[in-house]
Amino acid sequence: MLLSVVVPAHSARGYLRECLESVTGQAPGRGGPPDLEVVVVGTDAPGGAPDLAIARECAERDPRLRVSVLEGPWDTGAARNAGADGARGAYLLFLDADDLLLTGAVAGIRARLAGERPDVLTLGHERADWWGRTLPDDGLPAAGNQLVRRAFREAHGLGFTEGPFGHVVPVHRAVLLAEDAGTLASLDRICVRHRVRRPTGAPGREHFAVIGAYEQLAAGAGGDRRVQDARRAHLLAVLGDPGRVAPADRAAFFRAAGLPGTYTAHRVREAARAGRTRAGAAARAGRKSLRAQAMRAVYRADLRRPLDPRLAVYGAYWNRGFACNPAAIWTKAREIAPDIRGVWVVSSRHRDRMPPGVPYVIEGSRAYWRTMATATYLVNNTSFPGGFTKRPGQIYLQTHHGTPLKTMGLDQLPYPALTNGVSFERIAAHTDQWDYSLSANPHSTETWDRVYPSSYEHLPYGYPRNDALRTATAERTGKIRAELGIAPGTTVLLYAPTHRDYRKGYVPRLDPEELVAGLGPGHVLLVRAHYFYGRTADTSPGDGVVDVTGHPSVEELCLASDALITDYSSLMFDYACLGRPVITYAPDWEAYRASRGTYFDLLSGRPGDTPGAVATTQRELLDVLRSGAWRAPGAEALRAAFRRRFCPWDDGRAAERVVRRVFLGEAVRPPGHP
Incomplete structure (x- = not known):
């Protein structure tokens, strides 16, 4: 070999x-x-x-x-x-x-x-x-x-x-x-x-060990000039790395390394070489001062208030209302941590989405800034608006809002045309605020660890929003279907496509009326457009087609359906925990993959990568549904492998684990661990 x-x-x-x-x-x-x-x-x-x-x-x-x-x-x-x-x-x-x-x-x-x-x-x-x-x-x-x-x-x-x-x-x-x-x-x-x-940790004196390593090398090589040159270059590189040697330790490192001259003289030489001047430093300080002066005066005052140990602030989907993992955590906290008072952040145009009895503040309002300044717990599946200052003692839980198929975080860097001017520096700074990052499955943990590099703690607990899928009863499902006006015995298909970064607006790749007509009586197609496109899919209502884009709970829609038809939406990973068929309808897979990048080949047919039957045209989709291929043994085997890979922690208790770990400070064993 x-x-x-x-x-x-x-x-x-x-x-x-x-x-x-x-x-x-x-x-x-x-x-x-x-x-x-x-x-x-x-x-x-x-x-x-x-x-x-x-x-x-x-x-x-x-x-x-x-x-x-x-x-x-x-x-x-x-x-x-x-x-x-x-x-x-x-x-x-x-x-x-x-x-x-x-x-x-x-x-x-x-x-x-x-x-x-x-x-x-x-x-x-x-x-x-x-x-x-x-x-x-x-x-x-x-x-x-x-x-x-x-x-x-x-x-x-x-x-x-x-x-x-x-x-x-x-x-x-x-x-x-x-x-x-x-x-x-x-x-x-x-x-x-x-x-x-x-760098995700503080610099420390363990990097002084490089000095001893070169002493050991030199001891075996005598006065070899090559060793001396390599030693000097490496020691100066470590000294100049802010992630390795803290400013307070640099003079001590310089002396311990036995480098020629004084550390002060070395700093002068390095400053001259890099072209740094006092004028440049003063200009940077002035800009920083201007930014600080622009901060809201009331917010600065609130930042001096003590933190409220019983206050938690929640947000979801860029302030679109009560939803997703934060909503499931809020609900469970009321049950097992009733001393924690939860307040939601919502934009003024989405305030009507808030359920009765759920406290909220409008983003950018005086109440918002006071809440952000004094809450001990911060829970969000995206980010809070306005560039708040995270204070010492505040605890930030990032729940995320889906298992990643498409590239996320720093992995998006090779696709600049799709980031719409997003600042990756701000993404990194936001990541530094997190204390906890919630993972739905091992694949998510691996991805978050790389694309959002910082020193937060991973919580491998599963997704709280999926608790409702794992614990729902037949009675609950029947009630949801009745509320949607679905007759008993009807086969319900949920069509939930995701958005396309390379397209503007909602451009459906499926004719719902034609599909339902081809299936015949006894079928209903629930159509849910991505939330980026508003509250309607602009679908003409007709026999067997229901636009549910504005429905407040996607989890209820999942429970009401017999199968999911989707393209690249992360909903497929959540739906898999139901054990019901998932049909991949991907008419533009190559374009989507080339424009955004993906972590695996959804259409490969490999166990764990493909959740079930696949169609790339509407005719193929109709054939898959008519022939029964969507629930045939082959599709069932793929669905089982997909579920094992992406739903190993979904047992109906994810929200409880999160509340006990974050709010109550308890030691919580991840699911599957003795």
Whole structure:
């Protein structure tokens, strides 16, 4: 076997799957057994379970991937060593779990090694920040920047050291030894992309460990000038990284590193090199002062008031009213945390959506700003309006409002035409306000972790809005159908398409009247347009067609229906927990996928990706319904796999878990955990 790729996996669930798929997706060599394997090393220690679950899932799909569990406390160097000890390839590549092996990299490596077998092959690489921007090469050592011949590594004892910066010694030593022996080669193509994560924690003194790492390297290399140059470059890079060394610690780091001169002189040189001036700093401070002066005077006064420990403020769908996960949480809080008083934020044009007896304030009003300033708990499935200031002591729960099929957050960066001038900096700043992020399923947790990088806590509890779907009785369902005027024995189909980013306005891709006419008597089609398009689908009422866009509860519509027809709406993930048929009607899948990007192929027919029968034209949809294919065994098997993947935590108690954890401060076990 030519190559073993070793991946230590810990606290990287938002990145690990893409990393592994970037390796296993490489084109295989011609003929013979596989010339590549992937060894993932994880841990059962705290924080490691999600990564192990992802690695094992990937290993089930690809026999070239093996999973090993590190014994004892987690250490990246120890994990790399353990992976190398079990590797079988002639060469080793150590990727971090947030690295990507770029398309064609293995083919390039294979071709480069066809004529010679160097001890070390350095790889072209690039760095990209969390905005997707390519960064200049910092020239610093990284385990993923080189292939090392396994026999060479073992002969020279090039194991990783434990603790932070455990890669410094073996990476540098490998290059130095190979260079001296004339067995160092390079591959002049970009093979590895190092994804630089957004800093989510405070800088700390653990980064002082880089000093000791270079002391250890220097002790084995004498006065080698190459080591001295590398040491200086790396130490200055760490010193200048605001995410690593706090301002109060920089002078101490400079002294401990033994860098020449004084820290004050170093700062002057760096300021001159970067072109920073006191005038520029004063201008920035002035702009900040102007922004602060523009804040509402009354809001500033309210921010000095004490927080109300019994006040929670709720919002949903950009202030459209009482809905979704926040509504389910509000309802459950009244039951098991009655001391918590909940107030909703709603826009003036949607105030009529508020149910009787539910307290609310109008966005932008005096009452709104006082509520935002003094509430202890903040619950929303999108964001609160007006750029409020989150105070110390306030607790923000982000519930989200759907399982992601289309790209979200920072993953939208490659699709700038569809973001309509959205500020990703503001998205990141908003994410920094969250204390908790609610997840409907493991796929959502992985996605949120990557696309909304910050230091919040994930709550793997399921969606509270789905509690109503899991606990509804036959009597409740019958009552809803009666309220909608549906006769007993009628087959009810709910058609709920999502919006298109690449189109303006509601452009239906289905003729409801024609579909119902083709189905014949005994069928009703409930049509619900996306809320972005208002409260009506502009559907002409007729026999068998009911426009329910303005209905206050999509959960009730789900309960009233026998099957869901949708395209790319996240409603499909919620509906799956009912165990009823889901029919994918996707007439523009390729256009939708190309314009917005998706996380999996909804039309692939793979278990877990496709929820049931599929149609791409109205004629096909009619055939699916007439023939019974929508509830045939094949569609049922797909529906079951989809439900297992996306509804593992929907047991009817999600809202209770959220209330107990967030409002009552109780320790709550996620569903499925003993």
